[in-house]
Amino acid sequence: MIDWIEQHSTLLQTAVSLATLLVWIFYAQLLFQNYRRVRRPKIVINQMLGNSENARFLISNMSQEAIHIETVVMCLGGGENRVCQLVTDADPDDGTRQNEQNDQNKKTALSARLDEVTLQGPLPSGRCIELGAMQRLLRRFDHATRRDYEDAVACNPVRNGEDCRVEIIVIGVYSSEKGVIGASRSFIYDRNGQLRPEEVQTTQHTGFFARRRMARLHSRYI
Secondary structure, three states: OHHHHHHOHHHHHHHHHHHHHHHHHHHHHHHHHHHHHHHOOOEEEEEEOOOOOOOEEEEEEOOOOOEEEEEEEEEEOOHHHOEEEEOOEOOOOOOOOOOHHHHHHHHHHHHHOHHHOEOOEEEOOOOEEEEEEHHHHHHHHHHHHOOOHHHHOOOOHHHHOOOEEEEEEEEEEEOOOOOOEEEEEEEEEOOOOOEEEOOOOOEEEOOHHHHHHHHHHHHHOO
């Protein structure tokens, strides 16, 4: 046995060196994957509180660091019929009109609690923020376009008998990285008046070309 080892010492040394190299590569890959996991931003967009038009959308920051939300866009339809609307801030025309005194109190409260009137700002790691109810977000389109949305973009599937595609896009800034990152998730508002996710997971737009698309979209709503 000793003679065999002496005869093949060079081969054994090469095999040991190769095995050691493979072990180092394995641990280096683990360290790199852990580094990417820590540095990679992740935004989750969820539907909660049922499947009707009263369902609400929730934006969560599952990254290791805070994300500064810049813009939230909601799009209806697809192709040439696709229409997008900025929903970062609360709709000033939403709700019933109150008397002047109540309106003044409301303005004072809104000034004190900006998080109640806008989604823009830092979202700490592990925290979430509510985007709003489906029906209220749809009314935003009517206010913005001055049209009846039942006849305009066909997002009344119960009446029109056609499913409506709803996409939520979140654009933000993560840590010290240059440029913006984004996340999106699509939902189907079907002819039975039920809202369901079209995709199992939220799509993360963190690659080079994806971030350029997010930057172009963000520039449209600055």
